[in-house]
Amino acid sequence: MPTARVIFTAALLSTATLLSCSLAACAPTAGKGGRGADGATAASDRDDVNRFRQQTLDWRDCPAPTPIQGGGEAPAPLPDGTRWQCATMQAPLDWKKPAGDTIGIELIRARAGGDADDRIGSLLFNFGGPGGSGVAALPAFAPDYEQLRSRYDLVSFDPRGVGNSRGVRCLDPEAAEEAEERVDETPDDGGDEADALTELNKLIAAACEKNSGDVLPYVGTTEAARDLDLMRQVLGDEKLHYFGISYGTQLGGVYAHLFPEHVGRAVLDGVVDPAQDTMEGALGQAAGFQLAFEHFAEWCVEQRCTIGEDVEAIVDAAVELQAGLDETPLGTSDGGELDGDEVLAAITGSLYSQSFWPALLVGLEAVTGGDGDVLADLAEVLGQHGAGGDGDDAAEDDPLDESNENDAFRAITCDDSSDRYTVADVERMMPEFVEASPLFGPGLAWSALSCAGWPVPGEAHHPEVSAPEAAPVMLVGNTGDPATPYEGAARMAEALGKGVGFELTYRGEGHGAFDSGNPCVRDAVHAYLLDGELPKPGAVCEPEPVPEGK
Secondary structure (H helix, E strand, O other), rough: OOHHHHHHOOOOOOOOOHHOOOOOOOOOOOOOOOOOOOOOOOOOHHHHHHHHHOOOOEEEEEOOOHHHHHHOOOOOOOOOOOOEEEEEEEEEEEOOOOOOEEEEEEEEEEEOOOOOOHHOOOEEEEEEOOOOOOOHHHHHHHHHHOOHHHOOOEEEEEOOOHHHHHHHOOOHHHHHHHHOOOOOOOOOOOOOHHHHHHHHHHHHHHHHHHHHOOOOOOHHHOOOOOOOHHHHHHOOOOOEEEEEEEEHHHHHHHHHHHHHHHHEEEEOOOOOOOOOOHHHHHHHHHHHHHHHHHHHHHHHOOOOOOOOOHHHHHHHHHHHHHHHHHHOOOOOOOOOOOOOOHHHHHHHHHHOOOOHHHHHHHHHHHOOOOOHHHHHHHHHHHHHOOOOOOHHHHHHHHHHHHHHHHHHHHHHHHHHHHHOOOOOHHHHHHHHHHHHHHOOOOHHHHHHHHOOOOOOOOOOOOOOOOOOOOOOEEEEEEEOOOOOHHHHHHHHHHHHHOOOOEEEEEEOOOOOOOOOOOOOHHHHHHHHHHHHHOOOOOEEEOOOOOOOOO
């Protein structure tokens, strides 16, 4: 039986990674330009800001990603011989006090490959999270963006608090694993287990403050948006040309609010709903993942799978499987165990891309016969915590254990959001979560406690993205997106302002649209970024057939 490691070549983000986080509402704007770097500082600080704008980056061949970035090998040259270059941009640690401490923001780029006369500028990418290293990610995804390199330098970065940009550190991996093993992250009720989960989150928050207290107040999205505008200037561009995916759409929306006059050609794919607070975003995700799993179940029935005779039976089987293995884990061939959390991680991760459905089908069929290996592999490759049975040696060799993606996710989310929920809040909302999804709802509801005890006050309940004077922004919404449900694109368009957001609908599956490889979506994105041609109102892209499962 094939394992997930054979079927897959890359890992996806976990359920928690793409929760809709709340961003900072900005202070009163300063003129039509919003609250840019000058508006955020007193006049006496302008010289200090200017010295950052005037810096020259020292580009060099990129080394291998560091462990905190996720590890791996140094990025290989592109097929035409273009080498990846890295540099560190200096920015104020606190944009309100630019004469104070600085922070280094790690950048990566591949120079444009086309005619110099056709070059538009730099195209900056944020691939989501928050918490993922853009320096590590861009070379991995570069083949998908090669056509864009005909007119742009491709550029990404580790946002502040991520990877090599003063990456936040909380509990060390071993301590985190030990703490999590003692706590049920999806308590059955609001009793002792829920209190223990709250205490775990407080323990993590205290560790973040102890190990990264100097940077912790300054890793929010508003600060990162100001860093983006500094990158624009240091890279020599009059406008910011931008490609944001998932959380990157929130960063792009906040940038447009702060610097509307500097928005160039921008594409937001897998759009987060900017009108939701943390609990509302989690509830929306519960419904989104439920819909995506039902779409998988429909396909499974078409494949004559043995998991269930219809969609309802397949959903019920998954709920029973997760609950049963939560009580009594199933042994795996490597001596480990497959429990309910790993089952949920395997299913969740597989819904991020339709190309992973065949492996999920194989895994779910296998586990009904007592073989949990495939689902364990899926959980390890796709899930946040990995399979439960790889043993200590495998955990030590896993670079994800050394990256700070989870710590940065928590830090950025809790800096942005002023929501601080209690066990009582979760108990009150739980019926709505269970109604939205008996499989995904409970875990997403309890995840609302993740900012308990956070030492930095959050900025707002939801992001401020209004930018009525910005240039057009292309919004790509996927009707089957589990992590950033389709409705988010329309709400982002409304929040940006009339005539700013232009929507393209993709009737597909998985998270986002461009990386699905759909030719219609890619042609539309290329037309805007390369030629400035926006999609027509009501434009729709249809999916291509999903691979056979057997």
